[in-house]
Amino acid sequence: MSAELVCFNRSCRARFPITEVTYNCPLCGRLLEAAYPGLALDSESLKATWRSRRTCNQPLDQSGVWRYREIIPFLENYDSVVTLREGNTPLLPANGAAEYGGLDHITFKHQGFNPTGSFKDNGMTCGVAQARRLGMKRVACVSTGNTSASMAAYASAAGLEPLIFIPHGNISYGKLAQALEYGARTFQVEANFDQILALVRQLAERLGIYLLNSINPFRIEGQKTIMVEMLDQRDWVSPDWVVLPGGNLGNTSAFGKGLRELKQLGFIRNVPRLAVIQAEGSAPFYELYRDSERGKLKSVPHPETLATAIKIGDPVSWPKALHEVMESNGVVEKVTEQEIADAKAVIGKCGIGCEPASAATLAGTRKLTATGVMRRDADVVAVLTGNLLKDPDYIYRYHTGQLEAPGGRMIEANFGNRPVVVPNDAERIASLLSSSF
Numbered sequence: 001m002s003a004e005l006v007c008f009n010r011s012c013r014a015r016f017p018i019t020e021v022t023y024n025c026p027l028c029g030r031l032l033e034a035a036y037p038g039l040a041l042d043s044e045s046l047k048a049t050w051r052s053r054r055t056c057n058q059p060l061d062q063s064g065v066w067r068y069r070e071i072i073p074f075l076e077n078y079d080s081v082v083t084l085r086e087g088n089t090p091l092l093p094a095n096g097a098a099e100y101g102g103l104d105h106i107t108f109k110h111q112g113f114n115p116t117g118s119f120k121d122n123g124m125t126c127g128v129a130q131a132r133r134l135g136m137k138r139v140a141c142v143s144t145g146n147t148s149a150s151m152a153a154y155a156s157a158a159g160l161e162p163l164i165f166i167p168h169g170n171i172s173y174g175k176l177a178q179a180l181e182y183g184a185r186t187f188q189v190e191a192n193f194d195q196i197l198a199l200v201r202q203l204a205e206r207l208g209i210y211l212l213n214s215i216n217p218f219r220i221e222g223q224k225t226i227m228v229e230m231l232d233q234r235d236w237v238s239p240d241w242v243v244l245p246g247g248n249l250g251n252t253s254a255f256g257k258g259l260r261e262l263k264q265l266g267f268i269r270n271v272p273r274l275a276v277i278q279a280e281g282s283a284p285f286y287e288l289y290r291d292s293e294r295g296k297l298k299s300v301p302h303p304e305t306l307a308t309a310i311k312i313g314d315p316v317s318w319p320k321a322l323h324e325v326m327e328s329n330g331v332v333e334k335v336t337e338q339e340i341a342d343a344k345a346v347i348g349k350c351g352i353g354c355e356p357a358s359a360a361t362l363a364g365t366r367k368l369t370a371t372g373v374m375r376r377d378a379d380v381v382a383v384l385t386g387n388l389l390k391d392p393d394y395i396y397r398y399h400t401g402q403l404e405a406p407g408g409r410m411i412e413a414n415f416g417n418r419p420v421v422v423p424n425d426a427e428r429i430a431s432l433l434s435s436s437f
Ligand SMILES: *Cc1c(COP(=O)(O)O)cnc(C)c1O
Pocket: 118, 119, 120, 145, 146, 147, 214, 245, 246, 247, 248, 249, 250, 251, 252, 309, 310, 355, 357, 358, 385, 386, 387
């Protein structure tokens, strides 16, 4: 078996050894992807092997990523792998959410059940394994979000030094708190995101630091397994749709690549349609999809949304993501801050819960059924990308009518659930409880 890095640009297709440390094609500048020329798998016997690994106590088999290692064969051996038992996330049906979304049924693939609370763990176990395989001692990313939380955990668990670079004065506490606790050295740089990225690239080259930003092709390989696990859990019956939020679009690229490969290798008969949902104030991919030419993405200079995980104006993976959306006959939709907030509360009330970016999936589904793009009886899997507790401040503000959208408009607490102040008086509380809620 051979694994290599290939330029994603169809008119370049330059090839590099799998151990080459490059993030963009040195010839044309586009992104690289892992490729496995000549890969052929016995799908029927592997389905049985993968299923039986679920009951095995070996760390590699307990991981919801490495259990499927035959479909991500970029390592020569597994000595460099560190697993925190990522993946293994449930498929949860939710009637209340289905009704709200205009569907008979919906199932959530909840990636918030991951060790650090987001799907970034599926990719990070692979990125860190590659870093160790290359003999790197330090890894870095520019992020205040789930990427930094995940990278910090995996790097520290693997004995590498995690370095996080963030713009000064632009901090989100929930996720940064994880990174600090997991032991990442964190630098607040007095510069904007793009300047910091350029700086870190320079440092990476000079000091031999391995970059684990979302351009890293090995993270994409790990995220492919979210779709593999989902199909394993559904006995290899594809849904009609897979709905996911779109930010930097790494996940869209990963899901599309994974599903295409599963079809080529004979694991599934058809590829589900991808529905990518963006937040209205941060929707360059939606605009690109709507444009009949679909030429080049126009970045949004000042992206705005309270769903910070998808607050990205210049998504690096857009060429890959566009390819995957078109290949799957998919769609891109956008939703408002109010729609995200309400959908999130509906998901919460199903006893499930998620972070704001994840709730864009249900908000988008509601729109797609209303416009007839998605049928009421469609078989839909929506991917909840992050855990409810990532953003508690947002939740409290929503339920108490204090959540302000960018630009200053207040979000209506349409599904608000305010705490009630009561006296220390059983009679009064009993009478409150007998009145309607
Ligand atoms: C990273 C992230 C996203 C966006 O994923 P992309 O691959 O950047 O499109 C969405 N939701 C959550 C919770 C995330 O952490």
